[in-house]
Every structure is written in C-alpha cells, then in structure tokens.
Amino acid sequence: MTNKIVTLGEIMVRLSPPENKLITQCESFKVNYGGAEANTAVMLGNLGMKSYFVSQLPNNSVAESSMNYLRSHGVNTDYIVKKGKRMGLYYYEKGNSLRPSRVIYDRADSSITEADYKDFDFDEIFKGAQWFHFSGITLALGENCRKLVKEAVEAAKRNNVKISIDLNYRKQLWSYDDFLEAVTPFLRDAYLVIGWVDLDVNLKDYKPYDFTSKALEEEYFIRVMKAMQHNFNIKYAATTLRENFSSSHNALRAIAYDGNKLHKSNRLEFNILDRVGAGDSFAAGMIYKLVQSSEIQEALEFANAAAAIKHTIEGDANLASCQDIMEIVNGNTSGAVKR
Amino acid sequence: MTNKIVTLGEIMVRLSPPENKLITQCESFKVNYGGAEANTAVMLGNLGMKSYFVSQLPNNSVAESSMNYLRSHGVNTDYIVKKGKRMGLYYYEKGNSLRPSRVIYDRADSSITEADYKDFDFDEIFKGAQWFHFSGITLALGENCRKLVKEAVEAAKRNNVKISIDLNYRKQLWSYDDFLEAVTPFLRDAYLVIGWVDLDVNLKDYKPYDFTSKALEEEYFIRVMKAMQHNFNIKYAATTLRENFSSSHNALRAIAYDGNKLHKSNRLEFNILDRVGAGDSFAAGMIYKLVQSSEIQEALEFANAAAAIKHTIEGDANLASCQDIMEIVNGNTSGAVKR
Amino acid sequence: MTNKIVTLGEIMVRLSPPENKLITQCESFKVNYGGAEANTAVMLGNLGMKSYFVSQLPNNSVAESSMNYLRSHGVNTDYIVKKGKRMGLYYYEKGNSLRPSRVIYDRADSSITEADYKDFDFDEIFKGAQWFHFSGITLALGENCRKLVKEAVEAAKRNNVKISIDLNYRKQLWSYDDFLEAVTPFLRDAYLVIGWVDLDVNLKDYKPYDFTSKALEEEYFIRVMKAMQHNFNIKYAATTLRENFSSSHNALRAIAYDGNKLHKSNRLEFNILDRVGAGDSFAAGMIYKLVQSSEIQEALEFANAAAAIKHTIEGDANLASCQDIMEIVNGNTSGAVKR
Amino acid sequence: MTNKIVTLGEIMVRLSPPENKLITQCESFKVNYGGAEANTAVMLGNLGMKSYFVSQLPNNSVAESSMNYLRSHGVNTDYIVKKGKRMGLYYYEKGNSLRPSRVIYDRADSSITEADYKDFDFDEIFKGAQWFHFSGITLALGENCRKLVKEAVEAAKRNNVKISIDLNYRKQLWSYDDFLEAVTPFLRDAYLVIGWVDLDVNLKDYKPYDFTSKALEEEYFIRVMKAMQHNFNIKYAATTLRENFSSSHNALRAIAYDGNKLHKSNRLEFNILDRVGAGDSFAAGMIYKLVQSSEIQEALEFANAAAAIKHTIEGDANLASCQDIMEIVNGNTSGAVKR
C-alpha cells in the first residue's frame, strides 16, 4: 500500500476581510491558499497520505507562498511546473446570519490556463500511485486544462490508478451545457463520482436540488445514480446534501450508491466559521477511506463528518486530525473540553 | 427627481474594544464614526442618494477622519461647519449572549452643542432637496441644537421639503418630560415620524414597550398612532418592534400607520454582530423608498430588512447594497454562498 | 469584617490562538494568565474583596507580567515567593460548534512544584483573614505542594479562618485513586466543598456524571452530599451541573446541600466565548456571598450566574461587576443594550 | 479660479505584508489603493483642490472600495466608468536596510485596458478645469489607454486646460523604445513635464541616471532640458534626483528648468516608512502650486518637500497637510513634538 494519491488542479490566493467585515470595510485581507483539488490534497497530506499536487504556477513569491503552504501539510510539490504569468485569486467575503457569503473570482488567465501538457511527465507522476482525483472546475479553466486532464486520465488508466471526479458545477465559470459536454467523457470508468447529473432531464431545465427542509427523496437519487452507473460504469456515486438555515447555521447529510443500495450517513448540524471547502473535504474523506479499502458506508460517514467539521476550521482546507473526525463519526458532538 | 436628502445631527467617534473584549480588557479600541442622523445619511449615500450631512465639527484630524468616512460613502460634507473645541465620542462595549452591550457617552460640550445657526445657510442647503431628516437626539443636545433644528425645519418648509423625525428618546440624555416638550412642536406637519408617543398616558408612567415574546397588540398601536396623526397632521407613523432573546439574538418586525390601516412587515430573526444603528437604518430605508414614491407597505418591508441586516454589519452604519436588502425582502434569508 | 480572602495555588501562562484558529494555524498566541485559585482570587479582587494570592513564581519578566495582571485586578501579591526556574504554561485551543476545545499542559517542574513551605509565613498570611480557598489541582502538583497546603490549612484553622476546597479532579494530572487519597484528609472540617465524591461506589467504577439532557437526579445528590457531610463535617457541599450542547452552547444549574435540604439555582443557557474558569467563578461567587453572611440559596444563585456570565468573557477570570451578575440573578438575560 | 484638476489613469489594489514581513511570511496583506495618477489626485483632493479622477473600474466591491478611498480624500469619482472584468493589483514587499523593496505586478487585463474612449465625455469632464495630468504608465497599458489619453489631451487643449505629464518610465511594462515612441507625441505643448528624455543619446544606450553620491551635474540637465523645451515647446521641465543609501534611508533634491535657468530645491534626507508614491507627490506638489500661480522656485521647494514627507506616510498617497509640507519647506525638519 503506497497511499500515493495524485490530485490535479489550481491553487489560488484567497483574500478575505478580517473578522466579519465587508470587503468595502477592510484595510487588510487575510491570506489563504486554496482550490478544489488543492483542498482535497491538503486534507489527505494532513492525514498522512502521500499526497501529490500537480499544477502550474508562476515563478514569484506569492506562488512560492502557496507551495510553502502545501508542503507544510505534507503535500509534495515536485510536480508543480513554474511557468505562466499570474496566480489566480479570489475574494471571499464571509457572511453571517441573514447576510450571505460572497465570492468574487479573479482567476482568468492564471498560470494553469496556459499549461502545456507536455511539461508534465504523467507516467512518472502516477508511478506507484493508487488514486487520481480532479474536479469539474479544472475542466472549466479552458482548453489547455482539459487537455491536461485528458493526458492525466489516460496515464492514470495506463498505471491502474483509480480515478475520482468531483463534478463541482459552478455557474459563474461556464454554462451547464458546456459543463456536461466537457465532463461526460471523463465519467466513463471513474471509480468514484461526487455529485450527480440527471441524465433523464432536459439540460435546459436543470436546477440545483433544493434540499433544505425537505425529506430525502431516496427514489430520485436512486434513479439518477443508477443511470449514471449504468451509462458510465462508475463504481460509486456519492454526494452531500446541504440544508441552509442561515449563513451561520447549516446541516449536512451524505448519500452514496454502490449499484445496489443507497447508503445514507448521519445528519450533522453545525455553526459555520468558514463555509469554503466542505465538498473538497468530503472528497478527501471518501478517498482516504476507500484507498484503505474501507466499506462504502464507513467512508460515507467519515467523509460527511469531515465535511461537517470543516465548517469549524478557518481557511479552504480541513486540518482536523483523523481522531477529530472519528469522534464525530462516533457521535461525540457535544464539544466538551478536552483537558 | 433630485434625490437630494439632507440630514442634520452629530457625528461622534465610537471607540469599541476589539473582538468581544470588555473595556477593562482592551489595549486598543476599534474606531468608527457615527450618530443617529449620520448613520442614516451614510446608508442613503451608500445607496446612491445625493446625501448631505449638516453638522459642526472641530478643526482637527479626528474630525477630518469622520468627514473622510462620510465622503467615502458618498455623503456630501460641504455644509459641515468647522468650529468648536471637541468631537463627541462614545465607548461601545459589545455584549454577547447573557452579557448586555453597554454605551458610555462622552459627548458633552462637543462642537455641535456650540453651533450658531447663523453659520448655516439653510435656504442654500435645502435648494433642490426632497427630504429633511433629524432625530430627537439632536434636540437633546441643548439649546443651540434646538435652535439649529428650528431654523432648518422652517427653511425646509419654505422649500417644500418633506420632513421626517426619528423620536429616538434616550433616557441618559434627558427626562421624558423634557423630551416631549422639545419634540412636540416639531411633530406638526412631519411627513414621517418614527417611534411613537402615547398621548393618552400620564408621562410619569411612561415605560418602553416590552415587545419580546408578546403578540403584536395591533389595537394599541392603532390607537396611539391615530392620535399622533390626528394631533399633528403626520402623514405616516412607523416603528420597529424588537424582540430581545439575548445580546446575540434578536428579532424585528415593523409597523406603519397611514391614517387608515396598520401595515405590518414580515418578522426577521437574526444573530447580532453589531447592535448599533438598526433604527437609523430603518429610517434610511423608509426615506429611500418614500423619496422614490414607493407604497408604504413596500417601504416598510425594505426598511425592516435594512434594519435587520444592519445587525450583521460592523460599525454604526448600514453598508448593505440595495440588492442585499431586497434579497431579504424577497425571503432569501438562507445565507447560501454567492459564487 | 475584613473581607480578607486568601487563595493558594499556581498561576500559569495561557497561550491561545487568536480568533478561532487551530494551534497549527496560528502565528501568534494571545496571552492570558490563570489557574484555578488565581482565577478565583482575581474575581474576588475585582469585586472589591481584599484578595491575597499565595504562590511561588520564578524571577523573570513573564512571571512579573502575571503578577502585574493579578495586581491590576486588586489582588495582593506580597506573599508570592520569587524562586524556582519556570512558569507553568498551557495551550488552549478554543473549539466551536462540533469541534471541542483542547488544553495542552506544559506545567511540569514549574516554580510552585519546588516550593518550600518554610518560605511562607502562614500565620502572618492568615492574620485578619476570613477565608482560605484552594483546589484539588494544587494537591496534584506533587509532594511540595501538598505540604504547602497542609501547612496552610493548619495555620488557617489556628487563625479561625473558614476553608473551602474545589475538588477539581483532572484526569490528565493524576489517577482518581491518588486524587481521593490526597484530598480526603483536607475535607474534614471544610466549610464549603465544591464538587462531590461518591463514597459508596467502588472507585474503579467512577465516571463523571453525565448531566446533559437528563433530569436532575435529586436523590442521587442528596445521598452523595449527605454522606460527604456525615463523614467529613462539611458545612456546605455545592456543585454546578453542566449541559453540553456543543462547544459554543451550554447550560448551567447549581445545587447545594446544607445538611437539610438540596438548594437549586435557576438554569441558565448561554453561548460560549471562553470556556475556561467557569468553575473558579462559581467558587468565587460562593465565597463572595458567604463571606458576607448571605443565605446559601442567595449564594448559589449568585455563584451560578457568575459561572454562566464567565462564558461570555475572554480569559481565565471573571471580570464581570457585581451589578452585571445581579442582573442575571434577577432574570435580566435578554441582553438589551445599556445606553 | 476653479481649482478643478483632472487626472486620468489606473487605480490598483496594493497588497503588502504587515510590518516588515516577506511575502512568503505573511498570513495577511494590508490593503491600499494606488496608481501614479490616482496618488496625485488624492494628494490634490486632500489639499482641498477640486480633484477629478477619470478611469475605468469593474463593477464589484473591491473596485467600490477603491472609489470609497478616493472619495474619502475629496476626489470626485463621477467620471469613473464601471465596466470591464478585473481590478489591477500589485504586491509590494517593503524592504529595510540592506534588503530592497519589491513590486510584483498583476495588472494585465485590468478594466482600464479595455476602456472605450467613447464612454468618456471629455468636453464635459474638462468643463471649467484648469489642469490635466497623466503619466507614461497609463500609456504603457495598451492601445485602448493610449487612445483614451489622446482623446483627453485633445479635449483638454480645446478647453484651454494646462497639461502635465510625468514620464514615469517602467521597464517591467515596456521597452524604452516603445516608451519613447508613445510618449513623444504628447510632449508637444505640455505645460509641465516631469522626468526627462535625453534626445541626444542613442536610445539603445539609455541608462537611468545614477545620482547617489554624485555632485549635481547641472550642465547635463541644462542641456537635456533645454533640448526638451526646444523640441516640444514645454513650459517647465522638472525632476527629482534621489540618493539611495539603503532601503530605509534616502535623500531627495529637485530641479526645474524654465527655459532660462536651472532652479534647484533644498536637499532633504530622511528615513523611509513607505517608498511608493514620492514621484506622484512631487507631481501633485508642482501642480498644486502652479495652479495657484506660484513661482517655479516656490513650486519646486514645495513639491520636493511633499515628495520627501511622503516617505514617512504609509500607503501610496501623500496625506500630509499643506502646513506639514510648508514646515519642511521652511526648514523645520527637527521633528520636535507638536503639543
């Protein structure tokens, strides 16, 4: 068991006002670094996996800071190519109560959008690897990124590396049609897909599933996920289901379908210190358990607990220990002081 | 439609401990600037109105900072007279949960208390204006301020400018008797009065209306507001009704009487980041809508949402955008992240 | 009435990440000073008692800072011996919601563990004193500390000073067997004991009482406390009973037994800004009232309110005023702003 | 005398590490807003001129913050067009002693580079204006910006507005050849040019003038500036001459040529709190005095003192008062406390 896990994607600078200020109020920004796959890589590195993050970054000290951050949490940065002109960044204004959190992207033309797949030796990268993970966001970053992912996926398959995809559709980045067209070819033979596409509905009618205050519609998910597996030979389809009470108060449940049965996690309710990266923690939690051959139900509970506790940790990535997460899996959510 | 709105009052330095510290714990104070009418002016400027703030400030760099703040939010400061010896200030210790917020005033002898109405050319100030707003607090600041308001009101009437008054009785500043005596003459012909005085009860028996956990006593308010309108020829009487659950958790409803009907807003429940300035936001919300000829019900919903969202924004003033407020009016209070 | 109250114990440096960060995230630590008895001493000094803290500290500027802190709140430091090599310290990582708070102790070999009782003139220290307080934590700090307490208790008795003990069992510091063996001799003739030991159960089976979401088992406490009083001639046995909903949300009730009757305080529910020192506030509240000859029920309500409001104040010690606490005792928990 | 002064250029977000940290060390960035012409506009607004800043910015809250900043210092923002996709930004790592300050630009594709001159009504903008100022940096931002400047200059001339240009060559932005080609057409008929081009040397040999530790070569400057005036009909050519002792310690002198005589300011030596914006302060100082019809020598002393005191003020812009600057002009550089 090598526990070598490869992720590919973008890492950005995140700038957010201190405390609970508005962007228009602040005279400083807190700096974090993150991106969908980078967040997954950091959680995996922090949990002791041999986590490798593949990307492209410019050759300046801001990019160096992001690599220092990755390394500090045990993420290997040897396969990050230093080329291109700028780091992507985003502004994150944290909401509270009635006021929603907001994200302003400034990631166009970042280094990774100029990536040339020939600069990456994917057979070297996947040597000895067990798992490869990426998300739909990387596919949204343009033709170069899609080529890069394509090369990576082919090399992963050549090297018998399991593949997971977090669909992660973001409407600010592209249309749902373009998303579907880009992501579909990659779904085939994925070991794990996070999120779902409803293959039976007209794409024009697509609406995000509104889960808050509703009972779980098991039949809906069974139908959708069954179709995904049938069409694409996916091993597991899994997703979190979020209830939004306010900017400061949410709940999460997770479900997974293994071809036979819809597995369901416990429901966890929590306050929110930082809203970003819960889905990326869910992905990391699934991978962490499945790479160690856990049962799907065990992986699902762990991943949902990881996604939930992420909301209590500042920054994009989940820095909770395995023990922290297992306490929640085991039902210890009373927060009694450890001393 | 000029959208020129004039407010008159005091702007003070607000000093508050960082985070949730007590005054006796802090080695720094966060600095904000505010005062009842100034807060209203800032919200109006921030929403794009031609907002003019009339006041008197000393000629030093602390006062200059407060003017920079006003200007930054689009408030015109050309009619602020630079005279007198000191800026008023107040200390604000933010409470949480069981511990109440506290205000310590140090505003005696501030520049505006020495204002000479002859330094202000009110006919120039009200030229092209649509609205004039002030509050009972300014009347509490002494004889000079009362003369100043009197001159302003007369000029406003000469120039056909609508007048709104926020009664804002503060028992630390004066007795209820003195308040009533001072405020009564200004009520006549006001277009909008915020708050209410119960003309049927003996003043000595006056108690703030305790609303928390009580059903709305519609008949009471209809009686009181009807009396106000009858006596003073007021167009609209409006007020917020607050429920205090703890320092960190409140709810708000608003009502308005138009001579015929008691209009009622939705009830909004929220956590509190900053307790100050909700009433001033309510006033600004009413003015913002009425100056654009909205219906009273629409104005009331907007103003109540503005007052509610103010609690999620640090500082004295409401810096939410019109769109932020309209989302709450439209029932989007789930705080789902905008990205 | 001298109101001279003597406490004996350790004061440590507390290092905690700013805001809600993890220890692994922070580049600075907030510095506070605290320890069970020191926290009690500070609350008593802050409330105007003649509070004397007896301890041993090294001769360096970190220790000097802790003494400056004590003095700032009116605690007399004349009986602190300056000897030994280091200050104890502890790291406090504040949790929130699902994530528990954590304490990492680094207090081994601190100055007080090297204390020589002959350096302390306890007859001088207790001259004119009314009360002596210490906790089980000090007994856990080793043989020198146990000797120190023994000398102090004997001198206190010689000088007719009332004695209170907060049992404060901490499993990171010693086993329950060792704890019981050490604490038992001191229970005899204590005026007030906080916490309880169940003399009827096999020590091996000891489990902390799990109170959350349970009805108060009055009979259990009456049996246990009656046994304590019978065996040790204790005047009052008292304890708080905590409900843990999450790291950010708890409730407290307190009970006391006077030999005849189980007294019960109101139940108070609150959010948590700082979890440390609630029990020490309870002790100080009991002492503050009993030293002024209040009834046990009055003392109990005051002490429980003090323990509750402590959670809204940062740092180890309760800096609320007597009036702040009395407002809660009187049921004013709505947090309405004081202005 | 209207004192209406128009500047045109870009305003960027500046991100700089707190204190003296490296970019790779910081977990927050201080936020300032600046750019060559914006800095000049802010100093002029702060000194009480009617300062108008013309630019293009995206429609988001980061851009709104930069406009709030401009307004706070009295700069009119009515002529800023809200279009385009991103704000330019730059990272500024402040050096000290042996370690140089560093700038990392991330300004490509900012909103102003997409500006369409037809969105700007320059005849309206220059109505009643006395002065128009821009710098070579704006010309470096691409074809759209050069067209924008061209339209502005033509409208300025139509409206009899005096024009000043700060050459401000930046080698990270373009080659010296391209710079010269772009800037030359604008020199004709400029009232004031800051900086110089040596028309007699082969451009390939161009080197920045190294002034530190050298005597002032008056003849060189007389020759160069005379040639500029002769070729382009410039009224005044002026420049600062900097001595670099270390990142923390510099000196400044300024010279100006009026066609007859080389005017020289006093030499000022100072420590450096913030290295950015000194040249922009020099420009503002020249404009401030010349717009009020001061003599060139008086303008030069004022502008050099303004440039010098800028180094003691954090941020891009000079917020010193006129009196602050005049004290230095008058030789009061001892820094004795004002109380």
Add this chain to the structure above:
Amino acid sequence: MTNKIVTLGEIMVRLSPPENKLITQCESFKVNYGGAEANTAVMLGNLGMKSYFVSQLPNNSVAESSMNYLRSHGVNTDYIVKKGKRMGLYYYEKGNSLRPSRVIYDRADSSITEADYKDFDFDEIFKGAQWFHFSGITLALGENCRKLVKEAVEAAKRNNVKISIDLNYRKQLWSYDDFLEAVTPFLRDAYLVIGWVDLDVNLKDYKPYDFTSKALEEEYFIRVMKAMQHNFNIKYAATTLRENFSSSHNALRAIAYDGNKLHKSNRLEFNILDRVGAGDSFAAGMIYKLVQSSEIQEALEFANAAAAIKHTIEGDANLASCQDIMEIVNGNTSGAVKR
C-alpha cells in the same frame, strides 16, 4: 525608610494610531493611560517604591482601566476619588523622520477639574510619606486643581515631606504669564525643581531654549538656576537638555545645580520609539535616587539614563528595570543581546 512617594495629577486616556499611521489613516487606536505625574508614579512603582497616586476619576469602566493599569505597576490607587463626569484624553500621532509627532488634547472638563479638596484627606495621605511630586500641568487645569495642590503642599510641609515640582510649561494649556503667576508661590521651599524660569528676562520675551547643535551654555544655566535658588530656597534645580535631529533621533543631556556647582550628566543619543514621558522619567529617576540619599551627580546620571531609555519603550511610562537603567549609566549602550 518608608519609600512612600505621593504624586498628584491627572491620568488620561491616550489614543494613538497603530504602527506609524496618521490619525486620518487609522481604524483603531492603541490605548495607553498617562499624564505627567501618573507617568512618574508608574516608574516609581515599577522600581519598587511605595508609590501613591492621588487624583479624581469618573466612575466608569474606562477610568477603571486606568486604575487597573496603575495598580498593575504597583501604584496604590486608594486615594483616587471617584467623582465627576469624564476622563481626559489625548490623541498622540507618532511622527517619524521629517514628520513631527502631534498631540491633540481633549481634556477640558475632566473629572479632576471638578475636584473638591475637601474630598481628600491629605494628612492621611502624607502619613509616613517621604516625598511629594506634582507638575505645572496640574496647576494649568483650573482653580479647583490649584486649590487641591495648595492643600496638598501645605499638608506635605506639615508632615515634613520633601516636595518636587516639574515646571512643565505647555503653551496649549495656558499663557506663560499665567503659568508663572500660578507656579511661583509653589517654588518656595521646594526640594527639587525640574526645568527653569529665567527671572531676569521679561516674560514677554520668553522662548524655549533651543539646544540642538549648540554647545552647552553653562554660564547661562548657572546664572538662571542660582537666581531660582536664591529667590525660592530651592535645594536642587535640574533639567534635561534635548537635541532634536528628527522625529526618530534625539540626544539628551541633563544638568543640575546644587547651589555650588553645575553637575552635568553624560550625553546619550538614541532612536525614538515613543516620544512621550521622557521628562516624567527624568523626574522619577531624580526622586528614586534622592529618596535613597544618593549624591546629586549619581541621581542626575540615573535620571538622564531613565529619560533616554524611555524613548525605546512604548506608552507614556518608563517600565525599564533599575538594572536596565544602570547598564546605560555604566556605559553599556551597545545593545548586545542578553542570552
């Protein structure tokens, strides 16, 4: 030897921008507490003297914070009367290099200006005291303060307590004529006077002695101080002489006249972290040594070193240890790290 030293004066809130910001730039103020005599009292308490500070403060938590500060440094606050309406405060904008530091006073109508001498039991206060110190600033605070000082001085004399006066003329507070009239009666029989008045010059011609870059004019000081001693029976007249190179760089020398000889300290040159309170440290240094019967030359060196090292310590008061100061007295100014 009791080492009981009494000081009388005002303690104010000091608000200063963080880092090196201007008042117009800051969104928080650092909070310190200080005033001429309070600063002297704090240094004496910190050095282990029995330091008593006599004053009047309002009954609020800001004033309580200032008393906590005094107590933390060993200053007894038992004789501070809690009456009156507000704390005096001042804004301190720290300069650097060419930019001077500035003080904005907001101390009018502070509590001590309303002090009634009958609230102070000076015979109790001076019981067992060795020294009484006050400054000319307290005399400037109005008739009530002058009466208070008069009562104190008479009681001090009755109790054989030595008296020192720091003349501390501040032109923002009163005219030089008024100053002289007020201070003269108190000079008689003072043991130590800090500063000087030139009795031979016409008061109208008074100018502060400009020492920078000048040789010490010994004869001038001998003449002036001799006259003071002759007229008022002063034991010692002493003063510091400051050289101002810039806001960040000064030098100090001190001189004292004992009736026979002009004693001169070493000259100390230093950078400035905080400009306030150097003179108050000088006073404390003189008192600290003279109260222990040191020779005047030894006192002078100690006091000058104390004044010099104060500039390296933030806040109003000198918190250096005796050993820190003695190292400088002994010529160890190289700043080599202590480890």
Add this chain to the structure above:
Amino acid sequence: MTNKIVTLGEIMVRLSPPENKLITQCESFKVNYGGAEANTAVMLGNLGMKSYFVSQLPNNSVAESSMNYLRSHGVNTDYIVKKGKRMGLYYYEKGNSLRPSRVIYDRADSSITEADYKDFDFDEIFKGAQWFHFSGITLALGENCRKLVKEAVEAAKRNNVKISIDLNYRKQLWSYDDFLEAVTPFLRDAYLVIGWVDLDVNLKDYKPYDFTSKALEEEYFIRVMKAMQHNFNIKYAATTLRENFSSSHNALRAIAYDGNKLHKSNRLEFNILDRVGAGDSFAAGMIYKLVQSSEIQEALEFANAAAAIKHTIEGDANLASCQDIMEIVNGNTSGAVKR
C-alpha cells in the same frame, strides 16, 4: 551531487512580543520556531538543498506546527522522532537603540533531552548525504544529546559525510570548561569549524572577543586558527566578527583560515529587524557554497552576506533567496526598489 545535508539539534517555540513591546507590556506573543541547527536547515531547504532535520519532538499540535514550518521551507522531517513530554521554548524580547534584546530560556526537559540514540537509524539517515552539521548548543543539552551526536558523527564518518560544527558557546547553558571538554572530541576531523577556541590561553581567563570599534587583529586569529587546525585536523576555521553600535545597528565581517591564509569578507553595516539566527545563516551560507565546491573566499562572502541580510528578516531563519544574497555579495546594498 545529491545536495543532501543533515542537521541535528533542537527546534523550539519562540515567543516574542509584537512590535517593540516589552514582555511585561504584551497581550500576545508572535510565534516562531527555531534553534541553531533548525535555522541552518531552513535556510538550506529554502535555497533548494535536500535538507534533513533530525530531532525529537513531543506528539502534540505545537510540535506539529514546528514541523509544518520546517516542511514549508523544504526541510524533510521524516527523521524526527515523536517522543517525550514537551517542546522547549524561549521568550525573545526585541530591543531597540539603547535597550538590548533579551532571551529567557524555558527549554529544560524538552523532548530531545530524553532522546535515545537507538531510536535513530543514522546509517539510513546519512545514506547519500554530503554534509552533517550540528552546534555546541546541542552538546549542552545533556548526556542523551551528547550520545546522540556521538552516534551521528560516527555514522557520518562511516558514510564519508563531511562534518561542520558551530561552536556556539552560550554561558547560560553551561560553563566554558564543560563546553570545552564536551566539544573537543568532536573537533577532530571536522571539515569546517565555526567560531574558535584559543588553545594557548588558560580557560579561566576566557573572554569573548570584543571586536566593536577595533581594527581586525589578523595575527591573533591566524595564531588561534592555525593552532586549531594543527591540533584537530580541521579543514576550515571560520567566524563572523560583529560590531555592536546599538540594538538597532550593527556591522559584520567574516574571516576564514584554510591552513595557509586568512580570508576576509567585505564589511557590511545594517539596521536590525531581528537579531536572532545570523550565525546560523552564516553556517548555512558556508555549507551551501562548500557543498557545491565553491572556493573558500566565495563561500565566506556569501555566508557573511547571508548573515547580514538575516537581520532584515523576521524570525529565526533566513528566508532570503540566493539572488537576494548575491546582490549584496555584488555590492548592491543601496536598497533601490525592485519594480
């Protein structure tokens, strides 16, 4: 060329007051991590060497933070054993001008003092390594540490790894006699020794060489270093020579003896932001160059420049880039802004 460099020693928590505060003034500590060899390891990792740090740390999140820090700068932490009870720590109070910096150690009984050499597989550790570095401080940490170093040195020699020792005598840790006795056996066959011992003088007479304001006594150093090389077969002896002008202002020169000639670096004068770790930077600079087979003169200039620029960087370690250091080597010390 593997560029694998192994260092062995302790890494501690460093707690230092923010800004320029005294320990007795601060309510927070900045957190850094450092120790002599760790600082050397971090600079080497940051410069791109394969840097391995060998140590022992407790299993808690404070120690984890120090490992995150090491990893972030490219230092491999695989050979750090997780055992023992506490992290060493030290308080660092930064001086300025006349006030010296101070260090308070609290490192007794740290984990590494309990290290068992059998937990370290040194043949594995040194496989493929080129260099091994440690300092006299590690030898001072007790018998376990001395055994650990002995095992490491023997394994290094077995594996043909070059050895460097930084003598680093600290009088707070042990006597000079004990130091000499411990260090002498390790000197034999060292490739590089930093610092010197004068074998001709009676140890009792040892005094640190006082270099400030003295000419370099070349003959002295030639004699001393020649003796070291003769007695111990050392390849290079090198040292820095520091001039202390004040806490904020120093100069450095470095010398090295190669058996034939005394090599001398340029002299560099600088202001001081952080005084710690300059010697460790010197060691890293020497190793960085020698491991790449540079000439001794080139190594010496690089190492001295590295030591000098370290003073401008906060924290224990030198994070300057190779290019930053080379600019100083090349004489570019004017600090002109890079843009």
